[in-house]
Amino acid sequence: MKAYIGLLLCLISARLYAQQDKQADTTVNHTVPLILANKADLLNNVDVIVNTQTAFNNYFSNGKYNSSQFAVNQFRLEIKGDVLDDKVFFRFRNRYTKDPEVQSIDNITSSTDLAFIGYNLSDRTSIAIGKLCAAWGGYEFDMNPIDIYQYNDIVENADNFLTGVQFTWAASADHILTAQVLNSRTKTYKELYEEVPELKEAKFPAAVVASWNGSFLDGKIQTLWSFSIFQEANKNSNNSVNMYYTALGNQLRLKDWLVQYDFKWSSEQLDRTGVVSSLIPENLLGHAAQHVDYKEHWLRVMYSLNQQWRLAAVGMVSTARWKDLPNETGNSNRLRTAWGIIPSVEFYPIENYNLKFFGAYVGRYLEYSSYSKTTLGQMNGNTGRIMIGIISPLLIL
Template identity: 70%
Template sequence: MRIFLLLLFIFFLTLGVHAQQHKQADTTVNHHVPIIKIDKAELLNNIDVIANTQAGLNNNFTDGSYSNSRFAVNQFRLEIKGNVFENKVFFRFRDRYTRDPEVQSVDNISRSTDIAFIGYNISDKTSIAIGKMTANWGGFEFDMNPIDIYQYNDIVDNADNFLTGVQFNWKISSEHTLSAQVLNSRTKTFEELYKNVPDLREAKFPAAYVGTWNGSFLEGKFQTIWSFSIFQEASKQGSPVNMYYTALGNQFRSKKWLLQYDFKWSSEDLDRSGMVSAFVPDHILPHAAQHVSYLEHWLRIVYSVNEQWKISTIGMVNTASWKDVPEEMSTSNKLRTSWGLIPSVEFYPIKNYNLKFFASYVGRFYRYNDYAKQNFEASNASTGRIMIGIASPLLIL
């Protein structure tokens, strides 16, 4: 073993000597060959490399009692995007290093990859893109950079938000843009996601059709992100088994204040979001629930004290309903209601640079109706998290 280490040391020492000789020889020559040629380097002017990062100390609480503390990288998503060939061709790639890189069975790409598409600008007003992309659900909660989110509301938190397909954009004017997407409705197979649901026949082309409108009014003070989506998953005795999802995002901005409100509603013939199925025991329901619906409200208020300090609060509520609950056993099919409260303080130490220190509290509260408590052994619960950290979309290139 010692002889091996000695030989290894001599090997690296020899490499070092040769490297020094080449380095000294290069300094005697009055020219250098750049790693990237000048004509190629100009392409980098249209390329951005961004390290979207959120990290800090998380202090967790369960039902009002302290659980644990840990430092964690809550978000790290490396992004590369840009334009090539006279701004006609564009691309975007973003990979999440805080998620397991498991290749999905439907779209054949890692679940950790959020975005991987290539696009073409047909004209100044129209474009097309193909690949894995953000599903344009609508709403300002989902439109935010994930590093600025301390906790999503339930629908976004449980959705497949990045799907593979095609997108078409049409810029009607400087204030209004329409987009249409045809996407795979999921990244996993029917059986992996829903298990063996009786009497259902899987769709040969499980697709999601998404339409989105981005609007701007009052010189940008009031903005909208509205969308409507239809998911085709299966059929039952010749009738379609679909999911319908609506998200209406509204924003008002003034010099000091930012107000954002999202309304979301999801009606699912088959429990695509999976929240109802998750708290119904397997011995009662060994597969995904049918005929469920979710209703959400999300409100964010931000006050800018000055250029460096911001105070914000987020309030959110979600209701989960199951229409198959027998009427004689329950006065309401609303099985669960969840609330969330997220007050935050943010400090930007460098003016005109998007890097912030933050302190935030994330409080979640879950309440079940009597039917869920008696039949599913569900119990009311609450969680809390105090977060102190740093976040920035670090522009590397």
């Protein structure tokens, strides 16, 4: 009896489902596609990319094992393309592994990397406006973030994506010049620096960025150089308080070898990077430090064993200096030197497809000056991270 009842219920359910499906057919005209053919052609010029880095992370500090966890280290959704006969272009990228907090200055979330629209004025010249990637030089910053296992101090702590306008001119196929006028920050002056004596917030905190991408010897030697000026505040109503940032990226590409070297120098009249300020207790300062200086070296060497296996190593060093140190500390104004070493191995299982499995070690070593130890209470130390995972910019459209 139960079997007959069950069969009857199944027949009734199937009949009701068929009626619902038929009702759906009467409300939607399936003879007209949702995307018309003349509109579908636009999708040929649009890419939808999911940039991911997922890994099993193992953490160490001062030689001792701390913890392990699976984590999505990077997840950035990107949509970009051309419209109107390649005259108009756009790009949007949002990071889902960062808190989506709306920023005080540009009124867009900090998790949004890029959101701009551009226009090709000619075959060589273009203009773009919106939230842009600052045209800073250096190959460390130019790489897709999912391919980075750890940034050096300046890029790690910078506002890398700022709102403004960008002009690009291709002087030739081998030399491209870019100029940008941007907001110098995404947060308010007080949020970043607190109240600094004798300084007043600039009425238009602006950044001017100029960059040059060069190529020589059929691309064997390439350059990514830039110079930037950031105005943050004024002193005595006349003198500007600025940050000056220089990044010189150089690349050598041979048959099986890739060598990249960056030199970065950030001279900051008000501590924008924030490393120096973070080392000084609040009872000694209470606001952002002034007259700081950061110098960095970043070297990456990659060797391709074959089409599937690659070995790489990154070495980096960052020095933080505070020029307002008391005179009795001697001639050196160095507070901290941070060293980093990142050996890695990458395996590409699918030919001509940018998906890779990787294993990497991220070692960081912090060395403090005698002043930092005795007065600021800092101690030398090191951290380590062993990562095993997968990386891919998945092109889904």
